[in-house]
Amino acid sequence: MKRLLALLPLVLGVILVQILATYTGKQFYLTQITMAAYYSLLIIGLCVLMGYAGQISLGHAGFFAIGGYLSAALTTRNLVVIKSAGWVRLLDACGFLQGGKDSYGGDLLVVTPWASAIFAVLVAALIAVVIGIPVLKLKGHYLAMATLGFGIIIYRLALASPWLGQADGIAGVPPFVVLPGLVVRGDAADRVQNYYIAWGVLLLGLFLLLNLIQSRVGRALRAIHGSEEAADAMGVDIARFKLQSFVLSAIFAAIAGVLLTHFNGGIGPSEAGVMKSVRFVAIVAVGGMAHLWGALIMGVALNFLSLRGVFGSYDDAVFGLILIVIMLFAPNGILNLLASPKKGKVNPAQSETRQEV
Amino acid sequence: MALLEIENLHRRFGGLHAVNNVCFSVQTGQIKAVIGPNGAGKTTLFNLVAGALAPSSGIVRFQGQEIQGKRPCYIAASGLARTYQNIKMFAGMTALENVMVGCHLQGQSGFLSSMLHAPWTWDEERRIRKKSMELLELLEIAEYAQTEATSLAFGQQRAVELARALAMQPALLLLDEPAAGLNIYETAEVARLISKIRAMGITVLLVEHDMSLVMDISDEIVVLCFGEKIAEDVPQAIQQNPDVIRIYLGE
Amino acid sequence: MTAELFVQYLFAGITYGSIYAIVAIGFNIIYNTTGIINFAQGEFVMLGGMIAISLLPLLPLPLAIGVAVAVTMLIGALMEMIFIRWLKNPSVLRMIIITIGISILTREAAIHIWGENIRALPYFVGNEISTISILGARISPQVLWVVGVCGVMVVFLHLFFQATSVGREMRACAANRMAAILCGINPRNMVTLSFVLSAGMGALAGCVMSPITYSQYDMGTGLAIKGFTVAILGGLGNSGGAVAAGLLLGAIEAFSVSVVPLAFKDAISIAILLLILFVRPHGIFGSAEAARLKTF
Numbered sequence: 001m002k003r004l005l006a007l008l009p010l011v012l013g014v015i016l017v018q019i020l021a022t023y024t025g026k027q028f029y030l031t032q033i034t035m036a037a038y039y040s041l042l043i044i045g046l047c048v049l050m051g052y053a054g055q056i057s058l059g060h061a062g063f064f065a066i067g068g069y070l071s072a073a074l075t076t077r078n079l080v081v082i083k084s085a086g087w088v089r090l091l092d093a094c095g096f097l098q099g100g101k102d103s104y105g106g107d108l109l110v111v112t113p114w115a116s117a118i119f120a121v122l123v124a125a126l127i128a129v130v131i132g133i134p135v136l137k138l139k140g141h142y143l144a145m146a147t148l149g150f151g152i153i154i155y156r157l158a159l160a161s162p163w164l165g166q167a168d169g170i171a172g173v174p175p176f177v178v179l180p181g182l183v184v185r186g187d188a189a190d191r192v193q194n195y196y197i198a199w200g201v202l203l204l205g206l207f208l209l210l211n212l213i214q215s216r217v218g219r220a221l222r223a224i225h226g227s228e229e230a231a232d233a234m235g236v237d238i239a240r241f242k243l244q245s246f247v248l249s250a251i252f253a254a255i256a257g258v259l260l261t262h263f264n265g266g267i268g269p270s271e272a273g274v275m276k277s278v279r280f281v282a283i284v285a286v287g288g289m290a291h292l293w294g295a296l297i298m299g300v301a302l303n304f305l306s307l308r309g310v311f312g313s314y315d316d317a318v319f320g321l322i323l324i325v326i327m328l329f330a331p332n333g334i335l336n337l338l339a340s341p342k343k344g345k346v347n348p349a350q351s352e353t354r355q356e357v
Numbered sequence: 358m359a360l361l362e363i364e365n366l367h368r369r370f371g372g373l374h375a376v377n378n379v380c381f382s383v384q385t386g387q388i389k390a391v392i393g394p395n396g397a398g399k400t401t402l403f404n405l406v407a408g409a410l411a412p413s414s415g416i417v418r419f420q421g422q423e424i425q426g427k428r429p430c431y432i433a434a435s436g437l438a439r440t441y442q443n444i445k446m447f448a449g450m451t452a453l454e455n456v457m458v459g460c461h462l463q464g465q466s467g468f469l470s471s472m473l474h475a476p477w478t479w480d481e482e483r484r485i486r487k488k489s490m491e492l493l494e495l496l497e498i499a500e501y502a503q504t505e506a507t508s509l510a511f512g513q514q515r516a517v518e519l520a521r522a523l524a525m526q527p528a529l530l531l532l533d534e535p536a537a538g539l540n541i542y543e544t545a546e547v548a549r550l551i552s553k554i555r556a557m558g559i560t561v562l563l564v565e566h567d568m569s570l571v572m573d574i575s576d577e578i579v580v581l582c583f584g585e586k587i588a589e590d591v592p593q594a595i596q597q598n599p600d601v602i603r604i605y606l607g608e
Numbered sequence: 609m610t611a612e613l614f615v616q617y618l619f620a621g622i623t624y625g626s627i628y629a630i631v632a633i634g635f636n637i638i639y640n641t642t643g644i645i646n647f648a649q650g651e652f653v654m655l656g657g658m659i660a661i662s663l664l665p666l667l668p669l670p671l672a673i674g675v676a677v678a679v680t681m682l683i684g685a686l687m688e689m690i691f692i693r694w695l696k697n698p699s700v701l702r703m704i705i706i707t708i709g710i711s712i713l714t715r716e717a718a719i720h721i722w723g724e725n726i727r728a729l730p731y732f733v734g735n736e737i738s739t740i741s742i743l744g745a746r747i748s749p750q751v752l753w754v755v756g757v758c759g760v761m762v763v764f765l766h767l768f769f770q771a772t773s774v775g776r777e778m779r780a781c782a783a784n785r786m787a788a789i790l791c792g793i794n795p796r797n798m799v800t801l802s803f804v805l806s807a808g809m810g811a812l813a814g815c816v817m818s819p820i821t822y823s824q825y826d827m828g829t830g831l832a833i834k835g836f837t838v839a840i841l842g843g844l845g846n847s848g849g850a851v852a853a854g855l856l857l858g859a860i861e862a863f864s865v866s867v868v869p870l871a872f873k874d875a876i877s878i879a880i881l882l883l884i885l886f887v888r889p890h891g892i893f894g895s896a897e898a899a900r901l902k903t904f
Contacts, residue, residue, distance in 0.1 A: 003474065056701055058708075134886035140700040141645035145836050146885050149878040152833065156878075160871030208472040215471035215478065216464040216485070219450070223458040226447030233407055234525065235433035235462040244468050274829060278708055285705060290449075313720070320712030324691060327706045331699075 003211065007203060014199045018192060030195040031186065032307040033300065037198035038260040040299030041205050043283050044292055045252025048209055050281070051290030052218065053245040054225035055136060056144050058277050059151030060253050065158060065272035066124045067117075067254030068261035072170040073163065074116035075262075078102070079109040091115075100174075113176040117258045124254030125247050132246040136239065148274065155272040169268030176262035184262045194263060201259065202296070205252060209292055221245060222290070275316050279306075282323040288333025298333075358421060360385045360529055360560050361406070366415035366425075368398075368405055375401040376412075377584035383529065388551060388561045390571045393581035394604060399564040400442060402581070403531050406562075407439045408432040420528065434462055438527035442534045442564075444514045446506040452517045453502040456489035459524030463488075492520040496550070512543050519550065523559075530554060532563040536570050548574050572596065580604075615745035617862045623751045623820065625858020626758035627653070630813040631835025632842065632850035633765065634806035640782040640845050641795070641802040644703045648687065648711035649810060649835055650828030651718075655680045656811025657823030658718060661727045669732065677811045683714075684807025688800045711828060718825035729818040736819075750819050757816045761809055762851055778802065830874060837881035 021029050046060050079088050079097065088109075091097050096115035100108040111119075135146045158164050165171075175185030183190060184197055212218050223231040224238055232238050261267045270276070283302055287294030302322075305311065311318040326333065359382035368376040376398045383389045391399050404410040406417055408429035417425040424432050438459075447455050464485060466478040493499040496516040501509055506517050515535065522530055535551070536544040544567055551561055551574050565571045571578060572592045580588040580595065582604050588595060595601055631649055638646045660676035667675065687710055695702075731738070732753050739746040769775040780788040781798045788795055814823065821827075838857050842849025857877060864876050 054701075056704065134882075138885055141704060142840075142885055144647075144704045145645070145833065145840075146882055149833060149881050152829075153875050153878050156872065156875045160869065160875075211474040212468065212472045215474070216461065216466050216481070217468055217471040219454060219458050220461055222450055222454075223447045223461075226449055227445040229409060229429075230441065230445035230447065231458065232429040233409070233433055233439050234458050234521070235430050236458070237430045248468060275712070278712065281705065282709075314716065316712060317716035320709045320716060323705055323709035324713065327702050327709065328691065328695070331702055 003207070003214075006210070007207060010206075011203065014196075014203075018195055022192065027188075027191050030191045031188075032304050034191075034195050034198040034263065035260060035307055036300045036303035037195075037202045038256045038263065039280075039303045040296055041202050041256040041259075042249075042253040043280055043287075043295050043299035044202075044206055044209055045249035045256075046280050047284045047287065047289070047292055047295035048212065048221070049245050049249040050284050051288070051292075051295075052213055052221040052225060053242050054221075055242055055246065056281065057147045057246070057249070058144055058274070058281060059147035059149075059154070060249065060280050061272050061274070061276035062151040062154035063124050063128065063250040063253035064257035064260075064276070065154055065267070065269075066127060067120045067257030068267040068271060069158060069164050069170065069257075070120035070123055071113070071116045071258040072173045072261050072267050074111040074119065075113055075174050076170055076172055077110060079111075080107045083109055110174070113174065113262060117176065117255075117262075120258050121251055121254045124257075125251050128247040128250030129243065132243045132250075136242045136246060148277070151272070151274055151277045155269060155274065158269045158272045165268075167269060169266060169271075171266035173261055173265050173267070175265075176259070184259055186263050186265055198259070198263075201255070205255075206292060206296055213292065217241070225290075275319075278323070279316075279319045282319045282326070285326050285331075286322055286333055289331075291333055294333050359383060359418075360387075360420060361562065362416070362418040363402075363406070364416040364418070366402070366405060366417065367413045368401055368410060369413045374584045376405060376581075378415075379581070379584070379586050381579050381586065381589055383560060383562050385528075385560055386555065386558070387576045388555055388563070388574055390575035390578045391562070391564045391581060392566075392568070392571055392578060396583075397581040398584040399581055400533060401584075403439065403533050403564060406432075407437060407531060433525065436526075436528035437531065438522040438525040438529070439531035440515075440518045440522050440533055440535065442537060444511075444518050446514055446517065448507050450506060451503050452493065452498065452506045452509065452513075453486070453489055455506045455517055456492055456520045456524050457485050459521035460485040460489060462525060489520070489524060492523055493517075495523075496520050511538055515539065515547075523554070523557075527559060529560045529562060532561060532565075534564055534566060536565060536567045544570055612744040615743045616747075617866065618859065619742070619745065619747050619751055621859035621862035622855060623754050623817075623858065624861060625855035626755050627813050627817050627821075627831070627854075628834050628838045628857055629851045629854025630758050630761060630809055631831050632838035632854055633762070633847045634810050635835055635839040636845050636847050636850060637765075637802045637806045637809075638799075639839075641778060641799050642692075643700075644692070644707065645836065646803075646806070647704065647707040647832060648714060648828070649806065650830070650832030651711050651714040652680055652684060652807045652810030652828075653814035653817075653831050654718060654823060654825065654828045655683060655714065655807075656814030657729065657818040657827075658722050658727070658814075658825070659811075660815045661729055661818065661823060662722070664729065669730070673729075673812070673815045676815060677808050680811035680814075681804045681808040684803040685800055687807075688803040692803075693796055693800065711832070715825055715828060722825060724825060726822045726824045727818075728822045729815060731819045732816075748820065750816075754813075754816045754820065758813060761812065762847070765805075765809070765847065774801070833881065834877050837877055837884070840881065840884055 017033070018030065021027050042060060042064055046057065049055050049057055082088055096111055097109055098112045100110070102108045131150055135143065138146055159166060175183045177183050178197065182193070182197060184194060220231065220236045220241055223234065223236060224241060228238060283298050284295050286302070287298040306315055361383040363382065364380050366376055366379045379402065391402060393399055401410065405412050405425070408424065408427050411426040415425065416423055419432070419435060419437060422435060424435065447458060464481050466481060470478050490499060490502065493502050496519060498513055498516045501513060506514060509517065536547050539547060548570050555561060575592060578590065578592055578595045579586060580601050587600050587604070588598050590598065631653060634649050634652065635645060638644055656676050659679050660672045663672035663675055691706055691710060731750050733749045738749060740749055769779055777788070777793045778798050778801065780791065780793060781795045785795050834857065838850055838854045841853035841857065857880065860880065861873055861877055865873060868876065
């Protein structure tokens with residue numbers, strides 16, 4: 001209960017923003033906040049991986065894209081022409097398919113958003129396991145390059161596969177009916193509803209992760225960050241904990257990808273780009289690395305500004321600059337500059353000695 | 358049966374034989390010390406036993422099980438705890454949290470139950486917290502429970518590290534130079550503590566430079582020189598051993 | 609595959625391979641003196657080509673290249689002095705993020721100066737259709753320029769590190785920083801010098817490759833990751849290994865085009881990188897223990 005209450009100020013803030021936006025007739029802001037909230041879901045997941053487990057990933061846009069692209073591809077692929085095939089009938093019998101009409105009035109048979117979303121997230125998790133087992137044995141530069149390489153491969157695949165729409169990406173992704181009456185889609189009429197869906201998902205994610213870091217697992221993760229060797233000698237199975245946080249953050253990224261794709265009605269290869277991954281890392285760094293609240297606030301704020309086009313053609317440059325300035329002057333994040341460091345927080349700049357790679 | 362048996366243990370670094378064909382065993386309930394001049398291979402020996410290094414050849418048997426080459430977390434789970442010569446505190450965590458990590462193996466909760474803050478994890482947390490506090494009290498550093506461990510004084514950090522190792526409820530405790538950097542009073546305190554630990558039923562294997570401490574508390578002493586065991590005996594006999602006197606005092 | 613085609617692919621491989629080797633050696637130089645992997649390494653190559661192209665209307669080609677290399681060296685020095693020099697014991701994570709930030713800023717500056725257009729220097733000799741015939745295959749003379757210039761650079765570097773006192777001081781810093789300081793060497797200056805050197809090499813490579821491979825603001829990331837692959841393949845810090853590994857990767861890439869679609873070419877070299885990292889992170893030519901020794 002106490003833990004839920006901690007979220008209360010944020011919940012009130014979220015409601016306040018909605019009321020203000022509606023009252024002042026600036027509801028279109030809510031659309032960008034909704035998108036920013038989905039990106040922030042990825043960012044808080046990455047925060048656990050980077051800030052607590054101490055593992056950098058320059059490839060998280062890849063997991064976002066796996067979630068988004070798979071869900072988009074499955075829910076737009078028309079199976080009508082092969083509807084007599086055995087496996088299609090089997091999927092239909094399981095209730096994984098839904099019919100409909102395309103814009104020309106032709107028959108449509110596609111995978112339901114729920115089935116495709118679950119499938120997409122599971123695939124992302126599976127890929128995270130397969131990639132994570134070897135990758136997480138690496139340290140420092142090697143880990144950074146390996147995850148960067150993973151991200152680029154996903155980007156290239158998205159760009160090269162006709163099935164994924166190549167440079168155009170996939171458009172016409174149907175709305176995601178989460179529950180009857182609760183629909184993820186970008187229509188202006190559903191703005192307020194989607195604003196709350198996005199925040200609901202994000203707050204749920206935050207709540208789960210806050211619980212995680214305050215638990216035995218969170219302690220073990222911070223111990224790994226503090227001294228890998230000593231944590232190992234305390235019986236912490238380092239490889240397993242690193243892998244689990246990697247998979248967890250990949251799942252968060254994939255869920256974000258799925259939801260944002262349905263909200264936007266499509267996805268393009270730029271979502272898988274290296275710059276996106278770097279941007280996520282930048283935001284986690286600004287938030288203070290091991291600071292879920294910081295990651296969330298910075299995630300929403302910076303993504304909102306970026307989506308509003310405040311940075312203009314200097315969008316990527318701004319994030320590059322943020323990265324450098326934060327790492328040079330405030331490696332613990334700007335929130336830690338303002339507030340005095342509280343107890344029990346990992347201090348990445350101090351805890352990490354220069355490791356020999 | 359001996360608690361720890363080391364047979365023909367060997368570790369090479371390139372052409373250097375850091376530990377060369379070492380054999381000895383530690384009986385349950387003993388305090389056993391490993392001494393030797395700098396570079397004798399004492400810390401390497403500890404790292405081999407605790408799994409931080411894999412031996413080039415040889416056997417380490419702990420409670421009847423062969424553990425050489427296993428990962429440290431498995432060896433820890435089988436009941437072996439260690440401290441480090443240069444204290445390895447978990448930076449950014451309080452003294453209490455450091456000790457609570459020592460209780461890691463007594464907990465069950467994983468990612469899912471932790472995220473859901475499931476009711477069955479509450480009990481576990483309370484138990485671990487209580488036990489960790491008790492250990493801090495035992496080592497008389499309870500007042501620093503909420504202080505960040507790395508900001509404590511050196512002697513206090515040693516105590517936290519010891520509490521952290523004891524939290525693992527080990528059968529065997531490896532202490533790597535527990536008195537290094539401590540003054541004469543603190544060293545006496547360490548001696549008292551080690552006896553107390555033995556009274557708790559924990560077997561102790563220690564590396565130490567402080568001869569008076571070693572001679573005082575250990576039941577048996579192993580002497581290493583250039584990676585090889587040159588003597589193993591009770592303290593009085595070691596003090597008389599001409600080989601040992603030669604390596605410590607020169608020809 | 610005919611013999612002519614084989615030679616054709618081989619030369620394509622050697623061309624790209626030389627460039628990768630130069631980028632990898634750039635990584636090595638900075639890694640050896642600082643322990644940092646400079647993620648902005650590919651940007652030096654981009655800058656060299658782009659600056660030379662911009663100078664071409666004003667200056668004759670050799671002079672334009674010379675000035676471009678000098679300017680890039682200056683930029684390399686500035687990067688080090690502004691962002692890296694004054695950090696005390698930065699963590700690896702911090703250094704990674706800072707050099708990534710530098711690479712982004714360089715790229716973004718490039719896009720605002722030069723736009724997104726693909727540009728190229730003219731061929732040094734002849735033009736895009738002039739060829740010379742080697743073993744039945746028709747090769748652009750520019751290929752010889754690339755291979756020749758890269759070869760000369762490697763030889764020059766070798767001599768620099770082995771035979772000059774500054775080179776020896778840099779090796780001393782790499783081997784034991786503290787001991788070097790005690791001998792009166794200022795390691796900071798050596799670090800700056802290592803940035804200058806690898807910036808200059810990258811820029812020159814960027815100029816000679818530009819007629820064949822073109823220059824674009826965002827070419828750096830791809831080159832950096834391939835250069836890193838090569839550096840790892842050859843054993844990080846080992847420049848002899850980098851040359852061999854560069855030619856190997858170039859050849860693999862060139863021949864892979866005959867098997868898989870062009871769009872997957874980059875994915876292949878990255879897959880190789882991942883594979884090498886997983887299986888033999890100390891490189892295919894070195895041993896784990898030798899990998900700890902730093903040789904230029």
